[in-house]
Amino acid sequence: MKKQHTKKGWMALQALVLAGIAVFAFVGLLSFKAVTRYADFWEQIGTNKQSGTWSIKESFLNARFYYRGKNFRNILTGDRAAVAKDLLTYTKEYVNTEEFAKEYETHRQRNKPAEPEKGKTPEAVRQKFIDDTKKGIESTEKFIKSTNDAEMKKAMNESLTVLKSTLKDYEDPNSEVIKLMIEGEKQQYEYKLKSYQNDLKAWEETYPASIKEMIKTRLQQVLSATSNVDYNAQLVARDGLKRFAKPDYERKSAEWKMAFRAGKETTEAVRAFAKQWLQELQ
Secondary structure, eight states, X not given: OHHHHHXXXXXXXXXXXXXXXXXXXXXXXXXXXXXXXXTTHHHHHTOOHHHHHHHXXXXXXXXXXXXXXXXXXXXXXXXHHHHHHXXXXXXXXXXXXXXXXXXXXXXXXXXXXXXXOOXXXXXXXXXXXHHHHHHHHHHHHHHHXXXXXXXXXXXXXXXXXXXXXXXXXXXXXXXXXXXXXXXXXXXXXXXXXXXXXXXXXXXXXXXXXXXXXXXXHHHHHHHHHTTTOOTTOOEEEETTEEEESXXXXXXXXXXXXXXXXXXXXXXXXXXXXXXXXXXXXX
């Protein structure tokens, strides 16, 4: 069991910190320009500054894990809890920079839902049906003139009669068909507007205007996702993979499982830092 934790500890830490439950911890290290402590860090994790910075920026902004390095498992001998704390410290400094503020606002605006266009006015709805019907009449008349097939002419003349009758109805201010079409246009716009308002609310919650509020939300997500982790859970070999012996644990969220694999020492260090940071933001 201990071997399982050790083997995947560093990789899980990255997932814990960069993916859905805590994307902060690595951002500061890769983006904070004044860092000299980890001058050889890029080489250690198997990447370079440019690639690493891209990975962290994408991970942070999209809450997904983007990584191009190769050597995470080779950094197992260090104090993972201490490393996590250092990463979070740098992150804390980074998210207060103007550079991050600009990146966040650009990303925030890019994900803002678009407001639906206004629905057509009753006059515009009526005119569209009138114009379309007139085009149908014109094309039908041209076809009748161009064909020598008597049966076809007869059928098309019948269609032409229907089209002219339809046009007359559409031009009538009291047309029931046009009233239905106008109501349909109105309902369609109202549906789109309601969807937009729901999307806008979700956007405001996901991307609050205040970076402080965004950080508070992310930190609360960290604490929620990593609570009640059973670090003593037993694993068994099944289908060539290590799975939880307890079926209920197999149904736990991916974040919960990441915290388990990262181990108690690392996860608790992240939680302690998150709690302290959250208190400072209140």
